Amino acid sequence: MKYYSLNKKAPMVSFKEAVIKGIAPDRGLYFPEEIHPLPASFFDSLETLSNQEIAFRAIQQFVGDAIPEKVLSDILEDVLDFDFPVVPITDNIATLELFHGPTMAFKDVGARFMARCLGYFSNEKSAEITVLVATSGDTGGAVANGFLGVPGVKVVILYPSGKVSDIQEKQLTTLGKNITALEVDGTFDDCQEMVKSAFLDEKLTQKMQLTSANSINVARWLPQMFYFLFAYKHAKSLSKEIVFSVPSGNFGNICAGIMAQKLGMPCKHFIASTNVNDIVPNFMATGSYIPKASIATISNAMDVGDPSNFIRIRHLYKDNFEELSNNLSSYSFTDEETKEAMLALYNDFNYVADPHGAVGYLGLKKYLEQHPEYYGIFLETAHPVKFLEVVEDTIQENIEMPDSIAKLLNKKKKSILISNYQEVKDFLCE
Numbered sequence: 001m002k003y004y005s006l007n008k009k010a011p012m013v014s015f016k017e018a019v020i021k022g023i024a025p026d027r028g029l030y031f032p033e034e035i036h037p038l039p040a041s042f043f044d045s046l047e048t049l050s051n052q053e054i055a056f057r058a059i060q061q062f063v064g065d066a067i068p069e070k071v072l073s074d075i076l077e078d079v080l081d082f083d084f085p086v087v088p089i090t091d092n093i094a095t096l097e098l099f100h101g102p103t104m105a106f107k108d109v110g111a112r113f114m115a116r117c118l119g120y121f122s123n124e125k126s127a128e129i130t131v132l133v134a135t136s137g138d139t140g141g142a143v144a145n146g147f148l149g150v151p152g153v154k155v156v157i158l159y160p161s162g163k164v165s166d167i168q169e170k171q172l173t174t175l176g177k178n179i180t181a182l183e184v185d186g187t188f189d190d191c192q193e194m195v196k197s198a199f200l201d202e203k204l205t206q207k208m209q210l211t212s213a214n215s216i217n218v219a220r221w222l223p224q225m226f227y228f229l230f231a232y233k234h235a236k237s238l239s240k241e242i243v244f245s246v247p248s249g250n251f252g253n254i255c256a257g258i259m260a261q262k263l264g265m266p267c268k269h270f271i272a273s274t275n276v277n278d279i280v281p282n283f284m285a286t287g288s289y290i291p292k293a294s295i296a297t298i299s300n301a302m303d304v305g306d307p308s309n310f311i312r313i314r315h316l317y318k319d320n321f322e323e324l325s326n327n328l329s330s331y332s333f334t335d336e337e338t339k340e341a342m343l344a345l346y347n348d349f350n351y352v353a354d355p356h357g358a359v360g361y362l363g364l365k366k367y368l369e370q371h372p373e374y375y376g377i378f379l380e381t382a383h384p385v386k387f388l389e390v391v392e393d394t395i396q397e398n399i400e401m402p403d404s405i406a407k408l409l410n411k412k413k414k415s416i417l418i419s420n421y422q423e424v425k426d427f428l429c430e
């Protein structure tokens, strides 16, 4: 499988090169040259397959011969060693819980998959790879955990100071070894911009092999398709058509869901649910894409002012606005509305949602008001304990702290303060 740059000014590359480079030299995101739908029989018999088998069938064409089948299958066994339960909320609403992995957020699968691919590739060649990643909360911890101790790989995480939750911060600043956290005086967008500048900085790229572990990297982005297939496996026995509501920040997860649909997964519609960082809801309402500075919210992992992956979604629809609107709706919600939804989910259905899941629930409810015939699944992208203060304040209950998180809170944070790109560069050159 070959990948081209969406900016169309860079050579095509293999899966391996796309993973190692992260982003194309013309600053474009890599995109697979072809998408081959899977046979209807695959979807018809999904319930007879294990999660690992489903994942293998979904991703194999995108990896091609870059990784031998046996190695790929072992990687998936290892990556997908936890549950992805679909929990019913009402007769026509369920939630897909994606927080049962090591860092309790949906990023674990992509981060672990990419780390293992890079581990495999770095065995094949000796040069060290530096992974740069910008995080608004959850990616950082997942990448730190997924890449910890991977030989030949150094990880540098940029996060906005004071704008991630305490637990998220501990997850990305306490591991040490090959993981370093840069605490940026700015927003997530500043972090993402610094990472992108590093990729374009010839002085740096001549000196070291840099790659990205954000969902701009195909190995972080594509495995997120699995979630939708796992949910479909559970919901297909219901005789209703399915819609998904995805809490969205950088738009990698929902874009992967649309890829699963392109592979043939039956699904009627996607809802991109956002907080007040409403660039995409505005685009869907007006047709104009206008990035803006991100605003801090209680669903901080979605505080993104210029979502990287939306360009991939537009590309999937050949930039045809009408076709896109037929398959995607997008709504934004305030923190107040999010808290009300968390409270309603708790009081009415005894379900403790985190603020991101609550935004997903709100988007789904809004869409189902007009389309009550569908069965809706909203993604619960992070464990509520990661947002302890706001969740406990909102539902007025204590939530149980898993041991792994309690231990983490006693660990000492280690970060390097950064205020501009030059400081990032100086750090990388040291």
Ligand SMILES: N[C@@H](CCOP(=O)(O)O)C(=O)O
Pocket: 134, 135, 136, 137, 138, 139, 140, 213, 214, 215, 216, 249, 250, 252, 301, 302, 304, 308
């Ligand atoms: N939601 C993110 C922001 C970066 O998203 P990514 O999926 O592109 O890594 C976060 O939690 O950091």
